[in-house]
Amino acid sequence: MNDELKKAITGAGQEHLLRYWEELTVPEKESYREQLAAVNWAQIPQLAVDYVIKRPEIKIPEDLTPAQFFPLKPVDEAQEKLYASAREKGVELLAAGKVCCLTVAGGQGTRLGFDGPKGTYPIGPVSNRTLFEYFAGAVARTSEKYGRQVNWYIMTSPINREATESFFKAKNYFGLPRESVFFFTQGTMPAFGTDGKLLMADKNSLALSPDGHGGTLLALRKSGALDKMIADGNEYISYFQVDNPLVPVADPLFIGLHALENSEMSAIMLSKTNSREKLGNFCVSGGRTMIIEYSDLPDELAEKRNPDGSLAFVAGSPAIHVLSRKFVEKLTSGGTLQLPWHRADKKIPCLNAAGEPVSPAEPNGVKLESFIFDALPLAEKVMILEGDRAEVFAPTKNATGVDSAESCREMISARNARRLECAGVEIPRREDGKIDAVIEISSAWAVDDEDVAALAAETGLKKILPGSMVAL
Numbered sequence: 001m002n003d004e005l006k007k008a009i010t011g012a013g014q015e016h017l018l019r020y021w022e023e024l025t026v027p028e029k030e031s032y033r034e035q036l037a038a039v040n041w042a043q044i045p046q047l048a049v050d051y052v053i054k055r056p057e058i059k060i061p062e063d064l065t066p067a068q069f070f071p072l073k074p075v076d077e078a079q080e081k082l083y084a085s086a087r088e089k090g091v092e093l094l095a096a097g098k099v100c101c102l103t104v105a106g107g108q109g110t111r112l113g114f115d116g117p118k119g120t121y122p123i124g125p126v127s128n129r130t131l132f133e134y135f136a137g138a139v140a141r142t143s144e145k146y147g148r149q150v151n152w153y154i155m156t157s158p159i160n161r162e163a164t165e166s167f168f169k170a171k172n173y174f175g176l177p178r179e180s181v182f183f184f185t186q187g188t189m190p191a192f193g194t195d196g197k198l199l200m201a202d203k204n205s206l207a208l209s210p211d212g213h214g215g216t217l218l219a220l221r222k223s224g225a226l227d228k229m230i231a232d233g234n235e236y237i238s239y240f241q242v243d244n245p246l247v248p249v250a251d252p253l254f255i256g257l258h259a260l261e262n263s264e265m266s267a268i269m270l271s272k273t274n275s276r277e278k279l280g281n282f283c284v285s286g287g288r289t290m291i292i293e294y295s296d297l298p299d300e301l302a303e304k305r306n307p308d309g310s311l312a313f314v315a316g317s318p319a320i321h322v323l324s325r326k327f328v329e330k331l332t333s334g335g336t337l338q339l340p341w342h343r344a345d346k347k348i349p350c351l352n353a354a355g356e357p358v359s360p361a362e363p364n365g366v367k368l369e370s371f372i373f374d375a376l377p378l379a380e381k382v383m384i385l386e387g388d389r390a391e392v393f394a395p396t397k398n399a400t401g402v403d404s405a406e407s408c409r410e411m412i413s414a415r416n417a418r419r420l421e422c423a424g425v426e427i428p429r430r431e432d433g434k435i436d437a438v439i440e441i442s443s444a445w446a447v448d449d450e451d452v453a454a455l456a457a458e459t460g461l462k463k464i465l466p467g468s469m470v471a472l
């Protein structure tokens with residue numbers, strides 16, 4: 001280890017990390033040295049104080065107001081015209097190859113408790129197709145529909161990069177042209193113990209974790225993804241999370257409205273079902289759009305009502321965005337970007353004081369993550385469009401219960417039933433109105449109502465039988 005690095009580590013009060021140095025083999029020393037050299041030691045003491053020893057103080061701006069948004073359905077003729085032009089614009093941009101898709105898949109998916117990258121989770125209610133296959137099908141169908149191959153960027157973490165790429169290779173990239181799929185890796189942050197000392201995963205390794213989906217922006221720059229977008233003429237990035245198979249991978253209306261409004265970063269909002277729903281809240285302060293996390297929104301604001309009784313802070317975030325590539329270029333132009341950190345208390349496997357590996361049953365440390373939505377206040381112009389929850393949002397966070405694989409499968413089936421019903425197909429329903437069938441439609445065939453109607457007509461499908469499992 002060179003003196004400079006050693007000095008930086010001890011200067012940051014983290015000399016315990018070198019406790020086992022003399023016991024390590026030469027290759028172990030080399031890999032550990034690389035890991036240590038990648039840490040920004042100058043910022044560690046301040047982070048330890050501000051985020052670990054003290055809890056970060058959340059300051060709610062006094063001038064906080066609810067963010068404005070475009071409603072799901074246009075309210076008047078002028079808006080109807082605007083939406084029609086936006087849809088047209090979106091189609092035009094897709095046809096011209098100006099749009100690419102970006103899936104963030106670097107998370108650890110701890111709540112789902114699935115062994116492997118979350119994208120390889122079998123979510124198809126009939127076919128068991130994986131989350132990645134859903135998106136791949138939708139990217140393929142979108143490309144076919146608008147006559148231009150859509151590039152697909154997939155962000156992984158260093159922890160799941162290899163497993164993710166191997167999965168795609170084994171599946172032959174789901175039939176997508178190899179050059180249209182681009183993997184890139186996000187950065188990591190070392191985890192802290194509650195005393196502000198960094199945790200070690202092993203005698204020759206820090207306990208590192210992905211640096212949050214906010215890491216996407218810098219990772220796009222560092223990985224060369226931005227350069228590829230420039231070379232390919234991709235100007236708009238359709239951003240979505242790996243755990244939401246209902247998401248439209250590239251919605252012409254959303255993309256077109258983003259472009260027509262000259263927005264730098266846009267977002268889909270969902271009307272919250274109750275004042276305490278666990279969605280970030282779209283707000284405005286000092287003319288800047290921002291998200292206040294549900295846990296940080298004070299009760300009096302969360303409960304605040306409009307004269308008609310509806311929630312004042314009604315706009316919740318399902319983490320669906322469009323970003324202008326130029327905005328990402330601007331934010332990362334110096335090769336750096338520091339979004340605010342968010343603290344998460346977690347159970348972090350690590351070495352104990354005796355140098356033995358432990359898997360704690362209770363949270364024993366702090367992970368710091370940055371969030372993509374913290375780029376919203378940095379945008380000169382933000383556009384927010386209301387989405388229909390049942391059509392676009394089925395997060396797979398947990399194995400069972402709320403926001404689970406179970407609820408996601410039900411929502412996939414329900415959306416398919418609705419789409420088929422609109423196309424004139426008879427759908428069996430129980431007395432309580434629930435659909436009495438499980439219905440899956442391949443995203444490679446259909447990404448919207450129009451596609452489903454065409455599919456129903458082509459296949460001559462008239463009726464779904466009660467209790468059946470149908471895969472189209």
Ligand code: UTP
Pocket residue numbers: 104105106107108109110111112118155157186210211212213215240241242243369397
């Ligand atoms: P979540 O916040 O749900 O985190 O990520 P997670 O890691 O997937 O799941 P838990 O909290 O451990 O159960 C939302 C989206 O952001 C991505 C995830 O892959 C998911 O698509 N993400 C999250 C990243 O790409 N990188 C990160 O560092 C964190």
